[in-house]
Amino acid sequence: QLQLQESGPGLVKPSETLSLTCTVSDGSISSTSYYWGWIRQPPGKGLEWIGNIYYSGSTYYNPSLKSRVTISIDTSKNQFSLKVRSVTAPDTAVYYCARLAVAGGDFDYWGQGTLVTVSS
Amino acid sequence: QTVVTQEPSISVSPGGTVTLTCGLSSGSVSTSNYPSWYQQTPGQAPRTLIYNTNTRSSGVPDRFSGSILGNKAALTITGAQGDDESDYYCVLYVGSGLWVFGGGTKLTVL
Numbered sequence: 393q394l395q396l397q398e399s400g401p402g403l404v405k406p407s408e409t410l411s412l413t414c415t416v417s418d419g420s421i422s423s424t425s426y427y428w429g430w431i432r433q434p435p436g437k438g439l440e441w442i443g444n445i446y447y448s449g450s451t452y453y454n455p456s457l458k459s460r461v462t463i464s465i466d467t468s469k470n471q472f473s474l475k476v477r478s479v480t481a482p483d484t485a486v487y488y489c490a491r492l493a494v495a496g497g498d499f500d501y502w503g504q505g506t507l508v509t510v511s512s
Numbered sequence: 513q514t515v516v517t518q519e520p521s522i523s524v525s526p527g528g529t530v531t532l533t534c535g536l537s538s539g540s541v542s543t544s545n546y547p548s549w550y551q552q553t554p555g556q557a558p559r560t561l562i563y564n565t566n567t568r569s570s571g572v573p574d575r576f577s578g579s580i581l582g583n584k585a586a587l588t589i590t591g592a593q594g595d596d597e598s599d600y601y602c603v604l605y606v607g608s609g610l611w612v613f614g615g616g617t618k619l620t621v622l
Contacts, residue, residue: 431613438615439550439616441613452608452609497546497564497603497611502557502558502559503557505557
């Protein structure tokens with residue numbers, strides 16, 4: 393059974409960079425059938441798509457975050473990563489990594505999520 | 513900026529039928545938007561109910577169904593049960609590799 397696990401600091405200071413990694417187990421991140429994505433959810437609010445990456449390194453970003461976000465992939469480690477620069481309090485959220493099927497557009501596997509708080 | 517709209521909250525009686533909708537600020541939703549629906553309970557990651565408009569995810573009861581109704585995507589729950597009380601999110605493909613989630617619908621079963 394495929395598993396995704398987010399890791400990274402739970403507390404980031406304002407104006408600094410939020411960095412998270414998603415480790416994929418029991419499945420290959422190099423599959424041509426899937427994208428790998430990041431989604432976040434501020435406390436008590438809805439889901440927001442941040443962006444996706446393909447095994448080839450092609451990336452797609454939410455236009456509202458594009459200027460501050462970078463998603464990268466390391467196929468040798470079966471991991472992909474998220475960086476959000478110049479964070480402020482509204483970036484406080486549970487961050488999820490997920491797999492997106494190319495065919496049909498199903499975010500079919502999710503990590504458990506990790507809470508990142510932006511505070512000094 | 514494309515906005516995906518959902519009812520903020522809906523109530524249904526146990527055993528009743530309810531339809532949640534998912535609209536697009538820029539126009540009509542079609543199968544080309546690959547609408548999918550997710551159920552989320554507090555403290556948990558979302559889980560897929562429906563993808564590609566009307567394909568039920570593995571293990572999802574057949575009381576959940578997806579469709580296009582008019583100019584919106586729709587999730588219908590037939591014979592609602594108490595444990596269907598959750599938050600429901602739709603997500604749409606809006607082109608150029610971009611996806612947009614709706615604001616979510618809080619479903620109450622009472």
